[in-house]
Amino acid sequence: MVAPREISDVDELRTLAHPLRQRILRHLAQHGPATASILGKALGESSGATSYHLRMLAKHAFVEEVPERAHGRERWWRAPVQDLRSPRAPEDPEMRALVEQLNQLKLAADQELFAGFLARRAELGEWADALPYSRGSIRVTLAELHEFFDEYMALLKRYQRPVEEAPADARLVAARFFAFPVPDPGAPQPDDRT
Incomplete structure (x- = not known):
């Protein structure tokens, strides 16, 4: 099992955001190892741009080379299975802004991914209705919420594996955890205090 890695360095957060x-990172996670050229074509970018950004990601171990696939100067990259976690309550304003920026990028990507699923759902055969969905609320302390999240992550990790180790009939399935405190409408707001 991969140990959680908290991203607590501003430069690392800047790199991810x-x-x-x-x-x-999404392309590597979904499609497996690729070169800068393959990524450039897939993402509509130049191979120079993707090569530069791969090196920046590698600097912080967010991607790694796949030496057994290298041929001459061609470098292959993969996104290792990692449990990356943003700081829970960064006090530094820049860190907080970067965490918010990263969360916005991820949420926008999730919305785009789900819209793509809905648009192509009819093409998915038996997977078309593989849409477990749950909404619920829990009444917990902050410590219990952290424990709940850790238990969710442990469950998720049980099923994570690199694309090259997955069975032939396996599909990549997006699983998302999204929890936030519901504001109490009767509670005084910070600017309501006298």
């Missing part, structure tokens, strides 16, 4: 780098 870049739109093209997020697209590169």
